[in-house]
Amino acid sequence: MAKGLPEKCRKCAMLSAEQAQVLHGKEGDNCWNPGVCYSRRSYVRHRDRINQTRSRKRKEGRLEQISVEFEPLSQLVYGVLVVYRKAGADTPVHAIAAEIWQGQEKIAIVPAVHCGGLVPSQVHTYVGKMLSVLEKRYGIRKFASQTRLDPDLCPLHPCPLKA
Structure with missing residues (x-):
């Protein structure tokens, strides 16, 4: 089972990038990592749509394709x-x-x-x-x-x- 995102990251994703860098950057708690945070914040904001698309693709992949010879x-x-x-x-x-x-x-x-x-x-x-x-x-x-x-x-x- 995949581990969930920390609550801190979920709350951070709802802030603008500038606000998040001030709060979690060098002046804040120093957990801001530009190599990870941009993509993680994007994923958190769009995860419902991303997961829905993945689910739909999985279901379509399992559909049987029926060819009809006529x-x-x-x-x-x-x-x-x-x-x-x-x-x-x-x-x-x-x-x-x-x-x-x-x-x-x-x-x-x-x-x-x-x-x-x-x-x-x-x-x-x-x-x-x-x-x-x-x-x-x-x-x-x-x-x-x-x-x-x-x-x-x-x-x-x-x-x-x-x-």
């Missing part, structure tokens, strides 16, 4: 549309790409293309052509989801934003 999930092929644009409703689309997934594994990509100079109807037309190619190759008629990424993450070089 054949249709591993065979499912779907597409994710990746749109590079700033946050906001009226911001222009910087670039478009797509990812093709089978289960939890990425099996193909449609490389990003810049959309600078394209009007929205042209962007929609390009996405439609992308879907027609994906339908022929993978049977994907529509994208399962859309991911918006910041244009600063655009993978294309040269890129007007990085010039």
Whole structure:
């Protein structure tokens, strides 16, 4: 069993560091040790939170992880549309790409293309052509989801934003 902290240290931890050094330093009872006292005082002030975090981690470590094998999930092929644009409703689309997934594994990509100079109807037309190619190759008629990424993450070089 771990020994508890002395009552003196518990009371000292509630004081400011300056007050504690005056009370327990050279002018006081001379028990102040800078190598120990700073961390001990911090631990005393935050021990409830620290112990709660430790307890939660111990409990999580004992939880059983159950994997569920579901054949249709591993065979499912779907597409994710990746749109590079700033946050906001009226911001222009910087670039478009797509990812093709089978289960939890990425099996193909449609490389990003810049959309600078394209009007929205042209962007929609390009996405439609992308879907027609994906339908022929993978049977994907529509994208399962859309991911918006910041244009600063655009993978294309040269890129007007990085010039």
